[in-house]
Amino acid sequence: MYLFIINPRSGGGTGGRTWHAVEAMLRSRGTAYEALFTQSADSAESQVLHALGRREDWHAAIVIGGDGTIHSVLGALRRRGVPLAVIPAGSGNDTARGFGIPLATEAALDTALQDRCLEADLLSGADGLTLTAVASGFDAQVAVNVNRSRYKRLCNAIGAGRLAYLIGILHTLMTFKPCRVSVTCDGKEQAFENAWLVSVCNLPSYGGGLLICPQAKADDGLLDVCVVHGVSRGQLLRLLPTVVKGKHTRLPFVTMLSGRSAAVRFAEPRHAIGDGESLGTVPQAVRCEPGALRVLSPLASAQGAAGPCSASG
Numbered sequence: 001m002y003l004f005i006i007n008p009r010s011g012g013g014t015g016g017r018t019w020h021a022v023e024a025m026l027r028s029r030g031t032a033y034e035a036l037f038t039q040s041a042d043s044a045e046s047q048v049l050h051a052l053g054r055r056e057d058w059h060a061a062i063v064i065g066g067d068g069t070i071h072s073v074l075g076a077l078r079r080r081g082v083p084l085a086v087i088p089a090g091s092g093n094d095t096a097r098g099f100g101i102p103l104a105t106e107a108a109l110d111t112a113l114q115d116r117c118l119e120a121d122l123l124s125g126a127d128g129l130t131l132t133a134v135a136s137g138f139d140a141q142v143a144v145n146v147n148r149s150r151y152k153r154l155c156n157a158i159g160a161g162r163l164a165y166l167i168g169i170l171h172t173l174m175t176f177k178p179c180r181v182s183v184t185c186d187g188k189e190q191a192f193e194n195a196w197l198v199s200v201c202n203l204p205s206y207g208g209g210l211l212i213c214p215q216a217k218a219d220d221g222l223l224d225v226c227v228v229h230g231v232s233r234g235q236l237l238r239l240l241p242t243v244v245k246g247k248h249t250r251l252p253f254v255t256m257l258s259g260r261s262a263a264v265r266f267a268e269p270r271h272a273i274g275d276g277e278s279l280g281t282v283p284q285a286v287r288c289e290p291g292a293l294r295v296l297s298p299l300a301s302a303q304g305a306a307g308p309c310s311a312s313g
């Protein structure tokens, strides 16, 4: 049995449209499923726990939504030990990218219904679990600005979700002020002046495919940290195109770290986000929890890194 978790509002209404298409495919394939429409990020966990508690024979919970919707159900899936599958229907869809899940609906459904799981790490902090990245500073402010914006709705309406993030970057570049930050990775503290952002990553990208930690691997038991510091607005603007291909990591004002835990403390209040959802302005301390969530992913069969979901859980 499959549980579909649907956020109809994700991707500016893409979630609802995607579900209609998926429902027709499930009927024609004769697949057994239940559908759960979640109302909000706050109520999703209890809705999903309740739905999963009603039976034992779940193959997977298949989220139709974006990274924020996935974020809202991580705790419930982990608690019940049910694998996550994703049919991308958000603006950024960086979870799907990170697991090699196709963005096309039918191909993503094929992946969801195959029995190949990757044992993925999760980032765990005081605010709960995160799958893609906990980002503090400039890029969190970009996400906060984009989520509050009218241009996100407009871009989603014309099927150009990534464009919203590019507009948000330019908008935030005008107003954001860098400051000192202390980053403690595996107990070793380093301070950076004029820091713009610190991203603690489990997957390589966020913001709709920006490869902020290109070397991050979901199943390596490690988190990757990217610190951008001591750079002017103009230099930062020139850095941005390099992030699309993950080439920024060699620049002198970019420091990359890797370890099992990271604590980030800015000298002034700075926004943080986990999977694109606001975590407020408090300092972030996260640790990597190796293999905490099984994810249905084409990477599992490609790399031979994991086995059937049913055998590993």
Ligand SMILES: Nc1ncnc2c1ncn2[C@@H]1O[C@H](COP(=O)(O)OP(=O)(O)OP(=O)(O)O)[C@@H](O)[C@H]1O
Pocket: 006, 007, 009, 010, 011, 012, 038, 039, 040, 041, 044, 065, 066, 067, 068, 069, 070, 072, 073, 089, 090, 091, 092, 093, 094, 147, 275, 276
């Ligand atoms: N489980 C949920 N059910 C309903 N609404 C949710 C849920 N989780 C989060 N939300 C709200 O819906 C918004 C949109 O969802 P989501 O983040 O999945 O899509 P998106 O922002 O379009 O895409 P992405 O996060 O991939 O850029 C979230 O920002 C949040 O406010």
